[in-house]
Amino acid sequence: AQTVTQSQPEMSVQEAETVTLSCTYDTSESDYYLFWYKQPPSRQMILVIRQEAYKQQNATENRFSVNFQKAAKSFSLKISDSQLGDAAMYFCAYRRLYTGNQFYFGTGTSLTVIP
Amino acid sequence: NAGxxxxxxxxxxxxxxxxxxxxxxxxxxxxxxxxxxxPGMGLKLIYYSVGAGITDKGEVPNGYNVSRSTTEDFPLRLELAAPSQTSVYFCASKTGNTGELFFGEGSRLTVL
Known part of the structure; x- marks a missing residue:
């Protein structure tokens, strides 16, 4: 089974600063999806950003961007200009591209934003 | 716009x-x-379904059952609750084409 590792259980950032959350994964596949999900205190999981492994360009969504290093199997999330509303648990997830019925999640990183 | x-x-x-x-x-x-x-364990897949009438086990299916009689509904049944089933449960769905999962708000279950 694929594994997804988030080595930072907790992170903190000053408001308006930039923070990077780390994620590594293990797979023998060449085509797959990677995701970052945000889980605020309200509990509902929300998609932050998605990356297709066959795309070399790193995905960007407003203040959120990824650094996708396919050879290193690394998929980090950068949050720029951090806001108080960014405080949440962030989960990295993996899914195979063509037979990807199952998603594999990391254990999460709890992000605190300091005013 | 229920989701x-x-x-x-x-x-x-x-x-x-x-x-x-x-x-x-x-x-x-x-x-x-x-x-x-x-807590501290991320999300573990219990069961999933690829369409009405089709279900399959995930990583941690023991103690649970599911059914999928319609496209819309996917109930999860706990037959004999045990303290180890104390957890937060999330239901999610996706289309066949897009990559992302859409989640429900979660259900917190405590077994005493």
């Missing part, structure tokens, strides 16, 4: 009791999933 709806949001069970967590989606998604989230 994925789970009920109940909170429930306390006694050991040995049974209950069903309900999940409904109004996006006409073929794929539906049940996850459990334990």
């Amino acid at each position: 994925v709806t789970q009920t109940p949001k909170f429930r306390i069970l006694k050991i040995g009791q049974s209950m069903t967590l309900q999940c409904t989606q109004d996006m006409n998604h073929n794929y539906m999933y049940w996850y459990r989230q334990d």
